[in-house]
Amino acid sequence: MSIVRRTFLKSALATPLVWSSAIAPVRAEADYPTRPIRLIVGFGPGGGTDILARLVGGKLSEILGQQIVVENKPGASARLAAEYAANQPADGYTLLASPVGPMSMAAAIFPDLKYDPVKSFVPLAMIGQFPEIFVVASDTPVKSVKELVQFAKAHPDKANYPSTSPAFTIPMEELKLASGMPGVMVPYKSSGEMVLSVIEGQSMMATIDPPPTLPQVKAKKLKALAVSGNQRMPELPDVPSMAEAGFPSVDTHLWSGAFAPIATPPAIVSRLQKAFNQAIADPGVAAKLKSLAVGPGVATPEEFRHQIETEIAKYKSVIKAANLHFT
Secondary structure: OOHHHHHHHHHHHHHHHHHHHHHHHHHHHHHOOOOOEEEEEOOOOOOHHHHHHHHHHHHHHHHHOOOEEEEEOOOHHHHHHHHHHHOOOOOOOEEEEEEOHHHHHHHHHOOOOOOOOOOOEEEEEEEEEEEOEEEEEOOOOOOOHHHHHHHHHHOHHHOEEEEOOHHHHHHHHHHHHHHOOOOEEEEOOOHHHHHHHHHOOOOOOEEEOHHHHHHHHHOOOEEEEEEOOOOOEOOEOOOOEOOOOOOOOOOOEEEEEEEEEOOOOHHHHHHHHHHHHHHHHOHHHHHHHHHOOOEOOOOOHHHHHHHHHHHHHHHHHHHHHHOOOOO
16 A cells, blocks of 8 residues: 555544544533533521522422432532632533622632632522621620610620621621621521521621521511611511611622633533523522512623622722721
């Protein structure tokens, strides 16, 4: 056989392998998903992020035809979970459910983060936005935030509050700065545990997200004193805003969203974005979110990314002005 013919045959035989390797990723993206998807949550079970991830994840599983497995990886105020998710294969099978704390707030607080909320992730959807609720145990002899301030000043040795992340620490520290109220932060793994710590008397007070809190307020196991910001919560119409309570500077609002590693193929990102939006808009899911005082999020992933960028700048300013320090 001539050298030319042998070269031609080798080239011809090699060509299908080249086409095969080029087609395989395209086929994998077209067939996505073909196995269960992990949704990483940086807090323990029972907290707000966990509740929302499981609620939306259940409907997402129906839409995508694959099981959504919620994995709780608490630690370092959910920063460990974000770092873990950012470093997983960008194939659409490991996603992150995260609130504002380990994203916008963490980027403003910790200059040495091992992930970047904007550069390490692509936003899939904002599940919803919500204020925080300032609560005490039902048997606590206070009826307002101002009375809580005086009560804490009268009992400084018992003045403590639980927190899982800066999202809950910042508003309480803002209240302390505005009022002179004492209060020591005690770390917890989930906002569900925070709720129990107040009910059981381990914590004097707390500011917590609505999903694990609202049912306990309605069950009269917790007393709601105010909601963050300048507007009342429709689900708690008799509870004043912090502005009405005399502390307009306490204006922290939270959100919860879903993210994928930044290098995830565009076709898979698009599939996930559409599926998340469909799940969130489902009448049953939407009704449940509303019952938990979770309002609509921003409409598009681009708006979501822009909000995160804006919040990072905002929280840098707040933390500097308040001289807050975190570890």
